[in-house]
Amino acid sequence: MSQPLDGWETAALLNCVRERIEGVEALCRTAMDDTEGYDSTYFLAEDVLRELGGGEAMTNWEKYFGTPERAAMVDTNHLFDPYDGYTGRVEVLFGGKRVFEFERQADYLEWLESEADDGKA
Known part of the structure; x- marks a missing residue:
């Protein structure tokens, strides 16, 4: 053989x-x-x-904001609640398409540091 x-x-x-x-x-x-x-x-x-x-492993921060080209494609909307006086919900848009939404600022910050998914966005 x-x-x-x-x-x-x-x-x-x-x-x-x-x-x-x-x-x-x-x-x-x-x-x-x-x-x-x-x-x-x-x-x-x-x-x-x-x-x-x-x-x-790549974090979500590296995936979405890690290069100038990528960062230019990302918009984050930090929605301010005038009644509570703090930023609540956070939306992440990539290339004009909303890819993530978080109810709390803390969840958004935790997501930034977590391992990125399979790259479908």
Whole structure:
């Protein structure tokens, strides 16, 4: 029974993998440059690059506000209650679409520090 790596020297195999990874990274950077953060292609490319870089978890703050391009797409509405005199509800809009709503400011702040979801927004 032959092994899948028969005939490959370790150095040659590692070099081939390195070249493939560099190609994927270049493709992701091109996709991000072409879409400028405005669609799911940008997010997919960013997620792939994050995985290639070690796969650290991304917080919601990093996902929505972590780059100038992303921050420019986010609006937050902090709705002030004139009767209570404090900010209550918070809405988060991404690209003009409401993606999250929080009843309390504390919930919004907690969400910012929590791990981001699967990137559907």
